[in-house]
Each structure stands twice: as C-alpha cells, then as structure tokens.
Amino acid sequence: MSELLSPEVDGATAAELLPEETVRAIADEIWASFIGEDEVLVPLDCDLPSETVSAWVGIDGPWRGRVVLTCSTSAAEELTRALLRGRAPAVLDAEDVEDGFGELANVLGGGLKALLPEASSLTLPMVGATPPSNGTDEHVVTSLWRGERIDIVICSVPLPH
Amino acid sequence: MKILVADDSRVMRQIVIRTLRQAGYDSHEVVEAENGREALDKVASEAPDLVLSDWNMPEMTGIECLRALRASGSQVPFGFVTSEGSDDMRSTASAAGALFLIAKPFTADTFEDHLAPVIG
Numbered sequence: 001m002s003e004l005l006s007p008e009v010d011g012a013t014a015a016e017l018l019p020e021e022t023v024r025a026i027a028d029e030i031w032a033s034f035i036g037e038d039e040v041l042v043p044l045d046c047d048l049p050s051e052t053v054s055a056w057v058g059i060d061g062p063w064r065g066r067v068v069l070t071c072s073t074s075a076a077e078e079l080t081r082a083l084l085r086g087r088a089p090a091v092l093d094a095e096d097v098e099d100g101f102g103e104l105a106n107v108l109g110g111g112l113k114a115l116l117p118e119a120s121s122l123t124l125p126m127v128g129a130t131p132p133s134n135g136t137d138e139h140v141v142t143s144l145w146r147g148e149r150i151d152i153v154i155c156s157v158p159l160p161h
Numbered sequence: 162m163k164i165l166v167a168d169d170s171r172v173m174r175q176i177v178i179r180t181l182r183q184a185g186y187d188s189h190e191v192v193e194a195e196n197g198r199e200a201l202d203k204v205a206s207e208a209p210d211l212v213l214s215d216w217n218m219p220e221m222t223g224i225e226c227l228r229a230l231r232a233s234g235s236q237v238p239f240g241f242v243t244s245e246g247s248d249d250m251r252s253t254a255s256a257a258g259a260l261f262l263i264a265k266p267f268t269a270d271t272f273e274d275h276l277a278p279v280i281g
Contacts, residue, residue: 029266030265030266032266033266033267033268034176034265034266080172083172083175083176084172084175084176085179087175087179096171096172099170099171099172100170100172102170103170103172103173106170106217106244107244107265107266109244110243110244110245110246110264110265111244111264111265111266113245113247114245114246114247114264119247119248119249119250122217122244122245124169124217124219
C-alpha cells in the first residue's frame with residue numbers, strides 16, 4: 001500500500017475522482033452485459049427499504065477507497081437470478097445471493113479502479129447487512145432498477161493514524 | 162477440447178460457461194476450479210486445452226497459479242477473465258505467459274475474439 005499520494009489523487013474527493021456520469025457509464029455497461037441487454041439503471045430516487053444488503057470492495061493504491069452496492073434483499077436476490085439467467089434454481093439460497101451480489105460489486109469496483117490515475121489493487125468482495133462506515137466524502141449514485149432503489153456509494157478510506 | 166474455468170465465484174463461473182456457449186464453444190467440455198490451487202491440481206489431473214482464470218482468488222491467485230504452472234513446465238494455454246484490466250496487469254499477465262486478459266464485463270464477441278486464435 002502506498003502512503004504517498006500521487007499529484008492526481010492528492011486531496012481529491014471520491015466524487016472528483018469518479019464522477020457520477022463515469023460511475024453510471026460503468027454500471028450501465030455491467031448491467032447490459034451481465035444482467036440483461038434490456039436491463040437499465042434509471043437515474044431516479046426513491047426510499048431505500050428498512051432492510052438492505054450491501055456488497056463492497058476496497059481499492060488500495062495511491063487513492064484508498066471503497067465501492068459499496070446497496071439495495072433491498074429482494075433486489076439482491078433478483079440481481080443474482082438475472083446473473084444466472086436460466087440456470088438459477090427455483091429457490092436461491094443465501095450463499096448464492098452473497099456470491100452473485102458480491103461479484104457484481106467486484107466487477108463494478110474493478111471497472112472503477114481501472115479509471116483511477118494509478119495502478120491499484122482490489123480486495124475480495126464482502127457482503128453484509130452493514131458495510132463499514134463510510135468516509136467523509138461519501139459519494140452516492142442512486143438509481144432505480146425494476147422499481148427498486150440501487151445505491152452505488154464511493155468513499156475515501158483514510159489510513160488509520 | 163476441454164476448458165478449465167477457475168473463479169472463486171460460482172455465479173461468475175456460470176456466466177463464463179454461458180458466454181463460452183454463446184461464443185460457439187458449446188461442444189467443449191468444461192471443468193471448474195474454485196481457486197488457483199484447485200486450478201493447478203486440475204491442470205495436472207484433467208489436462209485441459211485452455212485455462213480461463215480469474216485473477217483475484219483466495220488460496221492462490223490466478224497469476225500465482227500461472228507462474229506455478231510455467232515453473233513446473235506446463236505450457237497449457239492460459240488466459241485471464243478478470244474484473245481488473247489495467248495496463249500493469251496486462252503486462253504482468255503477458256510476462257508470466259498468459260495469452261490474453263479479458264476484462265469483466267465481457268460479451269460473447271470478446272470471448273470469440275480472444276479464444277479463436279487459441280482453440281479455433
């Protein structure tokens with residue numbers, strides 16, 4: 001892990017490094033390729049349900065941050081079903097949803113990492129009800145998919161002092 | 162023809178296998194591995210004609226698997242299918258002996274472009 005920030009990322013917020021239109025372009029490409037050709041993320045807002053699930057990956061390099069995908073548990077299940085298409089079993093178990101939803105965050109994090117100015121590494125995806133607390137520059141990109149809210153949250157993760 | 166698909170995500174292995182079918186490789190036998198260590202073992206036991214491997218996996222990463230294969234004398238054709246496609250990783254992959262690196266998300270056309278020169 002580099003503790004020396006490059007000039008390109010020094011002091012930049014998550015939103016400056018990865019602006020909303022960039023995040024949407026990457027997410028749209030992933031949705032079209034993996035969820036379905038006609039599946040779109042609509043840039044609209046609605047309330048998140050009380051019970052949500054998140055999948056996240058860390059980016060470690062000149063910029064240290066986290067990419068978090070959050071939605072309802074039912075949307076995470078539907079996303080996994082869409083990833084598996086015809087091969088999804090009638091009843092998905094929790095392990096399948098964790099795997100599919102986590103992989104979606106992994107591909108999203110990989111796509112965003114590729115746009116950062118310096119080479120970085122990506123952590124393995126994690127899935128849970130509560131992601132680690134976000135940094136002060138939390139950058140939220142909200143969309144609707146099949147009527148459900150999908151949040152992509154990007155934030156810096158400062159090194160502990 | 163036999164293709165070994167290595168990825169720690171079962172869902173992603175299914176997506177890779179589905180994309181192989183869509184790209185026209187539907188008559189090829191596919192074997193799966195959950196990490197680089199298992200892929201290394203299955204290259205020895207299954208003798209695949211091509212390995213398609215994720216990069217970032219627990220136990221043993223894809224690049225560690227490739228280096229172990231080449232160190233053991235195996236010249237099995239090897240390509241990465243990974244969520245990370247930076248120039249650095251492409252150079253590292255190529256230097257270790259990988260034939261290509263396909264970044265996720267991918268399409269059947271991408272698979273065809275990269276696999277056709279290797280397995281027809």
